[in-house]
Amino acid sequence: xxxxxxxxxxxxxxxxxxxxxxxxxxxxxxxxxxxxxxxxxxxxxxxxxxxxxxxxxxxxxxxxxxxxxxxxxxxxxxxxxxxxxxxxxxxxxxxxxxxxxxxxxxxxxxxxxxxxxxxxxxxxxxxxxxxxxxxxxxxxxxxxxxxxxxxxxxxxxxxxxxxxxxxxxxxxxxxxxxxxxxxxxxxxxxxxxxxxxxxxxxxxxxxxxxxxxxxxxxxxxxxxxxxxxxxxxxxxxxxxxxxxxxxxxxxx
Amino acid sequence: xxxxxxxxxxxxxxxxxxxxxxxxxxxxxxxxxxxxxxxxxxxxxxxxxxxxxxxxxxxxxxxxxxxxxxxxxxxxxxxxxxxxxxxxxxxxxxxxxxxxxxxxxxxxxxxxxxxxxxxxxxxxxxxxxxxxxxxxxxxxxxxxxxxxxxxxxxxxxxxxxxxxxxxxxxxxxxxxxxxxxxxxxxxx
Numbered sequence: 001x002x003x004x005x006x007x008x009x010x011x012x013x014x015x016x017x018x019x020x021x022x023x024x025x026x027x028x029x030x031x032x033x034x035x036x037x038x039x040x041x042x043x044x045x046x047x048x049x050x051x052x053x054x055x056x057x058x059x060x061x062x063x064x065x066x067x068x069x070x071x072x073x074x075x076x077x078x079x080x081x082x083x084x085x086x087x088x089x090x091x092x093x094x095x096x097x098x099x100x101x102x103x104x105x106x107x108x109x110x111x112x113x114x115x116x117x118x119x120x121x122x123x124x125x126x127x128x129x130x131x132x133x134x135x136x137x138x139x140x141x142x143x144x145x146x147x148x149x150x151x152x153x154x155x156x157x158x159x160x161x162x163x164x165x166x167x168x169x170x171x172x173x174x175x176x177x178x179x180x181x182x183x184x185x186x187x188x189x190x191x192x193x194x195x196x197x198x199x200x201x202x203x204x205x206x207x208x209x210x211x212x213x214x215x216x217x218x219x220x221x222x223x224x225x226x227x228x229x230x231x232x233x234x235x236x237x238x239x240x241x242x243x244x245x246x247x248x249x250x251x252x
Numbered sequence: 253x254x255x256x257x258x259x260x261x262x263x264x265x266x267x268x269x270x271x272x273x274x275x276x277x278x279x280x281x282x283x284x285x286x287x288x289x290x291x292x293x294x295x296x297x298x299x300x301x302x303x304x305x306x307x308x309x310x311x312x313x314x315x316x317x318x319x320x321x322x323x324x325x326x327x328x329x330x331x332x333x334x335x336x337x338x339x340x341x342x343x344x345x346x347x348x349x350x351x352x353x354x355x356x357x358x359x360x361x362x363x364x365x366x367x368x369x370x371x372x373x374x375x376x377x378x379x380x381x382x383x384x385x386x387x388x389x390x391x392x393x394x395x396x397x398x399x400x401x402x403x404x405x406x407x408x409x410x411x412x413x414x415x416x417x418x419x420x421x422x423x424x425x426x427x428x429x430x431x432x433x434x435x436x437x438x439x440x
Contacts, residue, residue: 011418015392017399041361046421046428049364050393053371055378059285063299067281070307075270 003035010036014043118204118231119181121217127178128198128220128235131187137196138174138189148175152186160186160201160230163250170197170246190246197236197246204231211247214240223247265313273313276321281306283322283395284329290390291333293379297340305332323401330387330405337383344383363429377427385420392417 005026012018013026030036131137140151149162155177164172170190178187178200185202204226211225221243222235234247265273284305289298309328316324337345378386387406391397402417403410 008415008418011421012399012414015399015414015417017414038361042364042425043421045361045364046425047393049369049374050389053374055371055374056282056394057286057289057295059281059302060299063285063303064281066299066303067278067306070303071270071273071310074265074307074310076264076266 003033005029005033005036006039010039010043014040014047118183118202119233121215121222123180124200124222124233124235125218125220127180127187127200131176131178131189131198132196137176139176141174143172143174145172148172148188151175152177156184156186158186158203158230160188161250162188165190165246165249168245168249170249192236192238192242192246195236195238197234197238197243199246199250200233200235202231203229205229206231211244211251214244216240225251227251265310269310269313273310276316277306277309277313277325280322280325284325286394287326287329287387287390288333290378290386290394291330291383292336297336301332301336302329304336305329308332320401320404323397323404326391326395326397326401326405327407334383364425373428377424380427381420381423385416385423388413388416389420389424 009018009022009026013023018026026036030040140148142148142151143164143166145162145164149159152159152162152175162172162175166172170192173189173191173196175186175188178185180200180202183202185200188199188201190197190199206226208228209226211223215222215224220235220237221240222233223243224231224233225247226232232247232250234243234250236243281302285298285302288302288305289295292298292301305325305328309325312328334345378389381389384406388402388408391402391405397405399410399413402408402413408416
């Protein structure tokens, strides 16, 4: 009494969980084992009883409703409509205060701000505006990063990373040498529709920083960051969000 | 814990999570309730615990990285049920395990067919089994879970799912035939 197969393998067979080899092996055994034959019938009988007795209990509607209410509470409202008007006003007021404070405490040099770039905002803007004068924008005109990058070779003591982002809507127009705060820098020129973007690149020993919040002056915006031993400053009259897009592309 | 990553559960969920949750997890509410009902046996308790489990699942939802959403949810339901049992009915968990597999022959198919032809009696027989036997049977026979899913949900090693089911079925057969009318249980 008590065939080993009855205790285990039979159940794998019943449940269709045996692989082909074990299944065939069990079927051979089944031909000669009355115990297993009977147990298999019992197992099948039990299974069909369980299946046909309607034991599965569905969730009542009241539970469904309670759960939906829970989910509502646990979900942060993302739609603007959920936020009461006074909150929007509070947010707007906060923004105004921050903007006001930053305006008055606006640094003469972006060196003073968190970005601590090695040149002032005025220099940066001057360099950008100068580049927009006829004939000043580029020393090398090419949308090919493999043309622009080698062009810098021997002209600077460092090699700036150069990449074309035409596919992302920021075609590389060219590059030139520039001077910021008495330092030679690489200026990469990108276009966005009719806007021109200058990206100044120079080496640094400072640690990496994320892209700093935008600077704004005279209608120009700029983003400053450090990445892998290079200092970057992207400036343009583009909107901050579009300029930030390019900054992120370069940062990657 | 084996099976699925249940995440940290501290995330704030947004409307996008909600939509995904409704698509992936909420359709398995019946499965969740059914498992809770068979583990806890009382409807009112099962509703409360299924509700709690569903909310936990939602909070853990960012820890769900795709795959078998039903098994993921049922694992949470099961854990919530056991926590609830430990707190409210610890005795039920102690009457546990009769690890030994009785080398007795199985009940005759005829006797079982008669005994099983009665919803009341089947329900009672199932409810007399210890929760750990009951759950594998419910997952296999009512929910149609594979061994792999059962292993993930119950945290039993996959190699022992088959023997757990074997034991559970034997227990159920005994419970059924023991409660069957005299004439069919005689001679077993």
